[in-house]
Amino acid sequence: VICFEIWFFINRGAAYIDSDMAGDFIGGKMMLDAHSLFSKDWWYSTGIVMFGAVHANMIGLLLSPNNWIIARMIGSVLLLILLVASYLFVAKVMDFDNSESLIFATLTICPIGYLYFEFVIFGSFYVNYAYLSLLMIGVILMHVKNDDISRKKYLINYIIVIFIGITMGMTGLK
DSSP, rough: HHHHHHHHHHGGGGGGOOOOHHHHHHHHHHHHHTTSSSSSOOOOOOSSSSSHHHHHHHHHHHTTTTOOHHHHHHHHHHHHHHHHHHHHHHHHHHTHHHHHHHHHHHEEEEEEESIIIIIIITTTHEEEEEEEHHHHHHHOOOOOOTTTTTTTHHHHHHHHHHHHHHHHTTTTTO
């Protein structure tokens, strides 16, 4: 699935871009040039985001500074890998069968319909909300499933949940 998406980015990527996608990319470029993880000057749709498309595009630009289509492809693939990894984390915590987990994780990044492809796969618009929500669910389920949790593990889980919650708040997810 990711190979198909890479192919699409390389062959059709220049034809599919809108102002939100461009805004995420410009914000990432500005933050990269300023050597900052947050923008002080760019307040389009990418004001304060914790590892969303803006930051993934920064990594893409580091690896491919002269080709923005390849840089965007790298950023999108990174976010999709994060989405799959967070889904597999929740599946592991819930004791799902490995083969079923891989199938359903793959389906989360499949271009099921045009809008899903445009917004999630190609645009990377809502991926950070999805993987952060999955991580939060996984940590909470891990805590709930463990009856004999020590105070130390309880505190660690609590800190992780607070960190993910703050991060989710910074992405605009309420």
